[in-house]
Amino acid sequence: MAPLESLTRAVARQLGEGPGPERRARQRLAVARIGRAAPRSGRWRWAVPIAAAALLLFAWIFVPPAARAPTLIARVGEQSVMAGAWLAARGDEPLAVVFSDRSRVDLAAGAEARLAQLDAARVQIDLERGKLTVAPIVGPGRAWEVVAGPYVVEISGARVEVAWDPQGHTLAVEVQDGSVLVRGGEIASEGARIGAGQRFAVGDEVGDEMAARAEAPPVRDECVGDACATRPARARPEVRRSESWTALADAGEHAAALAEAERQGYAALLERLDAEQLDRLAHSARLAGAGVRAREALLALRRRFPRSSRAGTAAFVLARISVDLERDPAAAIAWFQRYLAENPAGPLAEEARGRLLRALHDEGEVSRARAAADDYLRHHPDGSHASLARKILEN
Amino acid sequence: MLARRDPGSWMRLRIVPPPSEDADEEVRAREQAQVEAAELLRLAIAGDPRTGTLLFDRCEAQVNRLVWRVLGADEDHDDLVQQVFVALLAGLRRLRDPAALHGWVAAVTINTVRSEIRRRRVRRLLFGEARAIDLAEAPSASAEDRELLQRTYAALDRLPADERIAFALRFIDERPLAWIADSCRVSLATIKRRISSAQARFHRIAARDPALAERLQSGQKGSDDGTA
Numbered sequence A: 001m002a003p004l005e006s007l008t009r010a011v012a013r014q015l016g017e018g019p020g021p022e023r024r025a026r027q028r029l030a031v032a033r034i035g036r037a038a039p040r041s042g043r044w045r046w047a048v049p050i051a052a053a054a055l056l057l058f059a060w061i062f063v064p065p066a067a068r069a070p071t072l073i074a075r076v077g078e079q080s081v082m083a084g085a086w087l088a089a090r091g092d093e094p095l096a097v098v099f100s101d102r103s104r105v106d107l108a109a110g111a112e113a114r115l116a117q118l119d120a121a122r123v124q125i126d127l128e129r130g131k132l133t134v135a136p137i138v139g140p141g142r143a144w145e146v147v148a149g150p151y152v153v154e155i156s157g158a159r160v161e162v163a164w165d166p167q168g169h170t171l172a173v174e175v176q177d178g179s180v181l182v183r184g185g186e187i188a189s190e191g192a193r194i195g196a197g198q199r200f201a202v203g204d205e206v207g208d209e210m211a212a213r214a215e216a217p218p219v220r221d222e223c224v225g226d227a228c229a230t231r232p233a234r235a236r237p238e239v240r241r242s243e244s245w246t247a248l249a250d251a252g253e254h255a256a257a258l259a260e261a262e263r264q265g266y267a268a269l270l271e272r273l274d275a276e277q278l279d280r281l282a283h284s285a286r287l288a289g290a291g292v293r294a295r296e297a298l299l300a301l302r303r304r305f306p307r308s309s310r311a312g313t314a315a316f317v318l319a320r321i322s323v324d325l326e327r328d329p330a331a332a333i334a335w336f337q338r339y340l341a342e343n344p345a346g347p348l349a350e351e352a353r354g355r356l357l358r359a360l361h362d363e364g365e366v367s368r369a370r371a372a373a374d375d376y377l378r379h380h381p382d383g384s385h386a387s388l389a390r391k392i393l394e395n
Numbered sequence B: 001m002l003a004r005r006d007p008g009s010w011m012r013l014r015i016v017p018p019p020s021e022d023a024d025e026e027v028r029a030r031e032q033a034q035v036e037a038a039e040l041l042r043l044a045i046a047g048d049p050r051t052g053t054l055l056f057d058r059c060e061a062q063v064n065r066l067v068w069r070v071l072g073a074d075e076d077h078d079d080l081v082q083q084v085f086v087a088l089l090a091g092l093r094r095l096r097d098p099a100a101l102h103g104w105v106a107a108v109t110i111n112t113v114r115s116e117i118r119r120r121r122v123r124r125l126l127f128g129e130a131r132a133i134d135l136a137e138a139p140s141a142s143a144e145d146r147e148l149l150q151r152t153y154a155a156l157d158r159l160p161a162d163e164r165i166a167f168a169l170r171f172i173d174e175r176p177l178a179w180i181a182d183s184c185r186v187s188l189a190t191i192k193r194r195i196s197s198a199q200a201r202f203h204r205i206a207a208r209d210p211a212l213a214e215r216l217q218s219g220q221k222g223s224d225d226g227t228a
Helices: A004-013 A019-037 A047-062 A245-250 A254-263 A268-271 A273-287 A291-304 A307-322 A330-340 A347-363 A366-379 A386-394 B020-044 B053-069 B076-093 B099-126 B143-156 B161-172 B179-185 B188-205 B209-218
Strands: A074-076 A077-079 A085-087 A095-100 A104-107 A113-116 A122-137 A143-148 A149-155 A159-165 A172-176 A180-184 A192-194 A197-205 B003-007 B011-012
Touching: A004 B161, A004 B188, A004 B209, A019 B053, A047 B099, A074 B179, A085 A095, A085 A291, A085 A330, A104 A113, A113 A254, A143 A159, A143 B003, A149 A159, A149 A172, A172 A180, A172 B011, A180 B161, A192 A197, A197 B003, A245 A254, A245 A273, A254 A273, A268 A273, A268 B076, A273 A291, A273 A307, A291 A307, A307 A330, A307 A347, A307 B143, A347 A366, A347 A386, A366 A386, A386 B209, B020 B053, B020 B099, B020 B179, B053 B076, B053 B099, B053 B161, B076 B099, B099 B161, B099 B179, B143 B161, B143 B188, B143 B209, B161 B179, B161 B188, B179 B188
Parallel strands: A122 A143
Antiparallel strands: A074 A077, A074 A095, A085 A113, A095 A104, A104 A122, A113 A122, A122 A159, A143 A149, A149 A180, A159 A172, A172 A197, A180 A192, B003 B011
16 A cells, blocks of 8 residues: 555544534534524525624634634643643653743643643643642633642632642642632632732641741631632532543543542552553553553553563553653663563564664664664564665665 | 257356345435435425424534544534534525535535635634644544644645645545545546645655654555546
8 A cells, every 4th residue: 555545544544534423413403503593585584694704704804813712722842732631740850831822831840730621711730749830821711720639720810839739638829920719629619819929728738838828818718808709619520430430431531531540549550450451541541641640550560460461562652652752762762672572573563673763763873773773674674664774774 | 057959059048137136225225315305405495494403414424524534623623514504504495406415515515624724724824823633532542643643634734725625535535536526616637636736745744744754755655646
């Protein structure tokens, strides 16, 4: 098959034929309303749609984009991230998420969060642990929220720092500019509004590293000053707790599956699940963009079931995670080599040799790349990476 | 079957099979579809409020698939499908031949998608807006698959609207050339030119994308001339 056809068939296969049944049902309802509303006769039947079209055209041309809530794009470095992506700032390095409207979220070293929602109307970040700073560009039509444990921090200011300790079940908020409204947990239903220069902490443990409680606005039926919220508390998106993580994973709701697994206690699950379930959990975590969680599940699989065939495949997937999610080429090289050492003729051997070759080449490891190219051509002279291998050997 | 003609000589008779049940079934299905289309037109002309639902039930699979494949699981997919049905409902009563319903639906869908592509190109040039593929619905959403889809459609975003449509219908949706020409309301020669031009442009764009280039570079084995 020609390469272009191979590519486009793969694209078609991955894309499928359209949205799922629930969306089609909603489309049907929308079309049914159109059908019922359509004027049946009369020479003025085009007046409304023409007028509406004229208004829309006027808005599209003359209303500046900033006055609407345009599509928002988020990036980490050069990589765009989508809703559901897992954000993890490794050990000693912060992580910056920059948005196309110049909003910014900075995760402190060691912090982990998920970009739960990213659309024109709302940005929601689920903070799993650690500290982050949110500096949204305030504009019409878009809400910013940080969800930490049972708490929701609604941001309508220019800069706020939020810290969440899942072990101590403690939230700390420091507002540098603008204001926020904190809801949920034991906070009164109206919420607690925190203004510029104020700090707030709530939870089981409020230590030195958290905000001083003396500066916090009171909780339990009290509001801060005259800025108490009057809106009704908004329901947080709920994971359907009655569904197991496996059911959610089977339904393709991988972010929710991972969240449910974490609520059940991720570390404990890793010691309890069998090899097949660990594989599924890792797969869901990977699809949810949570490289750290996927890696943990795969390492547990290899440790607990070293003789399982899945343990071998796990080495290959760990290499892919290192490349795709963790941007760690050295780790990827090591895992590809481990896979090949364990499975020199395995089902993924050709792909592992090819990707190893490419990783070494990209890292400028000239002599190792040449050795890998030679090895590749020896095993797979007509493989999909053969032309790269030959190019490396010719140079 | 052999029939005896004269002693020592046998004539072989040719057995003519009866018409296949499959062929009968196909004819019946076509006739039924025409009857249903005619009924739909009658309801549309009469202004029956059920027209929208009936039209959707008949045509949504076709419309969803065309929009999905050309724009690639776009985040505004549902809005565009609704736009298509607004246009279909507006024009349905003027359709003369019920047998032409599906061809007409395809043409209206493609027109709607073309307008959207052109509008986005203008907005991208003026405001630098880019759209993302919504892969929540993609059946296979591994990191590698996601990357491939995004990169392919990012490359397709760079094609002119007519070329992009021709390319997507030919290579991703695997439609016959005659069908594409008819749905785009152009000649076969024009569609062939658009596909060739789109291919060349796609290859040039893909050559600058390492992931796509790798997929396409393992020799131009054989012909991938989509006009064959």
